[in-house]
Amino acid sequence: MNDPVAWSGDIIELQGVTRRFPGVVALEAVDLAIRRGEVHVLVGQNGAGKSTLVKLLCGIHPVSEGHILYEGAPFAPRTTLESMRAGIRVVHQELNLLPFLSVAENVFFEHLPRRFGLVDLRRLHQRTEEALLEVGLSVSPRTRVEELGVAQMQLVEIAKALTGQSKVLILDEPTATLTPREIGRLFEILRRLRARGVTIIYISHRLQEVFDIGDRITVLRNGRKIETLRTSEARVPQIVKLMVGKEMGEEYPFRPEVSQGAEVLRVDDLRHRGSPHPVSFSVRAGELLGVAGLVGAGRTETMRALFGADPRPSGRIFRNGREVHIRRPRDAVQAGICLLTEDRKAQGVILDMPCYANVTLTNLARVSRGGLLQAAAERSSTQSLVEDLSIKTPSIHQLVRNLSGGNQQKLVIAKWLFRQAEVLIFDEPTRGIDVGARYEIYMLLWRLAEQGKGIIIVSSDLPEIMGVCHRILVFSNGRVTGEVQRSEFSQEKILSLAYQEFLRSPAGAAYSAAAPAV
């Protein structure tokens, strides 16, 4: 708008865009206009067509029917490069950085400054510093990307996306791995970009933040555009209803009638490698214990050490009052403790094996005799778990890769139910899972609690653990800074506990792994 030469109407316009894949219509007759310089949010459940839409814009797939107009002209990119040259840049959910190269090399990977045919390092580092300044990231351009935290990598991706003459920046679930503070920082950057005239297309599952950042919201469902709303005129329940297509109940279920029993797990003075601070906590049968804290506060590390996945320099673990010796995951599993890791795809499931093989993996002895697998027993016990947890899959022979995120998570739960685990530790149980499926997961957690299992939920989504947990343990910079009962839950209280140790020790120097990202 401030550039008279540039097209001043809608920067992107979709006219009756349809995209088919074998057997599936991913997008159907979508009409959508994106205004120049707005933050346009796309919401919808998994499979609603958000990612497909992005892939059409960035040249990964061609449209099957209909047209895309870009700055008023027909636009049909055949490769991502074409779309990039036109000024459309995408920051994908899975980061596409090269871990062993430096930040600078990553940021300018596509057009390294050259001198006599060699890379001009001085200019490269200088320009990278400028680019990093713009996104508010203070690391040396020489740092290797693998040494960065996830939030920092995200900012590197954004810096990279802004190096060309970007007119449209597409962010696919950028906050999935960020803490509230980092999200705040990201939004500041996005607002600055918007002020400069960059159009932002923003995809997210977190509805709250959609209202913080978005100018307009478009809801997709089953490949169709349902509605585009101005953020100022929309409300969360309305959006959820449009996404699900039905009225939703409460967002977070809490069932006060579920009674708590004896203590099923106690952890005394546990330290994980790299932390000088011992932590202690316990969980009772039927209890949902939340674990809050910033990314890098030591929550995941503590749980992994407890489970025996990583070394544990000190700490005693008691199950039902009896001490158990856990040196490796095998010991924990035998003691009835299980860990549902945050990275489902890399650690929770075996993507290229069928559902039944994933479920029975935790207890092959139960479906075998003398080392021989009993196919019938395997199939029938998987089948009953799949039905019990209403996992949506055409059959138990389906590869896990083909299941949606929510159903993969349920399958991970199924595999631990098959082991009859008594203490279930969930690390970010709903990351990357859409609203409808999230609710089902919460209900499932409650069902487990009702059966007398002890449940620990590590989550960066504060409303989530405040909504479903009895009690919240707050980690800060490697220590447990507080334990809050449900009656005293408040965002301010938990957040101040979460920041406590980071504010006290300068830049978190005491605890190496945990410097708050960015």
Next chain:
Amino acid sequence: MRTRQILNLLLREAGIGLALVFLLILFGVFAPRFGSAANFTNILVQISINTVISVGMTFAILLGGIDLSVGSVLALATVVGGLVITHESFSVPTAIVLSLLASMAVGMACGLFNGWVSERWKVHSFIVTLGMLNIARGAALQVSHSRTIFSFPPAFNAVGTMMVGYGWFQLPVIFLIAAAAVLAGRFVLARTVFGRLIYAIGNNEEAVRLSGHNPSRYKVAAFTVTGAMVGLAAIMYMMRLNIASPILGVGFELNAIAAVVIGGTSMSGGKGSMIGTFLGACIMGVLSNGLLLLGMGDFARQMVTGFIIVLAVIIDKDRARAVVALTSYEPTHAEPAPAAPT
């Protein structure tokens, strides 16, 4: 269920099976004497040893590993077996039994070493077995004083050249041993807890560990199985050639890897099958034999075999990509929308 499994198996192996049938027809038409019973016997004998080694190699590759030492270990196992069997202090039956045990023990010990070292110090099996390739070869030359060992008991060789069957239908015993190894390997992979864990570890070792298993144990065991197959192959070699020599088996690792790869097993582990490996070994054997009968020289045959290996992998990759494209694109969309929470 049963028919579905068979159908599934056919579909999965169909590509390689079709290639084999195609080759058989091609050579049957163009290569003189290719279709004769004598020639078929010949092919079966020729592929037997590679088949057995490939069965072992499949275990290593399914884990995402590899065993480069099979050829050298085979030589060492024959030499040790040969020294035992020709030792004057044993009676013939004792010598034969001890020799069989010795060859198997050598193979398994080498495999155990490969697996243990690579797990204990987390070194890729490529490196460890590259070391073993030299160690075993050197050891074979050392213990045999770099001499060929011969004059085995006649009974030994008699088994190696025996044919069994009914009427005109006769199969070499050596091939039956190979076929038994394939079936046993298939049974272990498809039906046992051990086999399931091999696939699982090859796909995602960390997930297996976090599910409460100790992957190292199974990996060491799998390499020991590979070694055992090499020991068996060594015995078959001695039976057939009636000699043991420290210079046997050079390059065998490459033939075995080729058979496994042509058979559709993924070099990154977790995907593949024993039947595929067997078909891969058949293709290698048929190709070599058919081209020879067409009058092609050794050098040219080697080149063609090389091209076929690369071609097989390319085709397999395309097939995998096609399957993925057809089955897994935005699959959540094909499902019904999540049920409304109540």
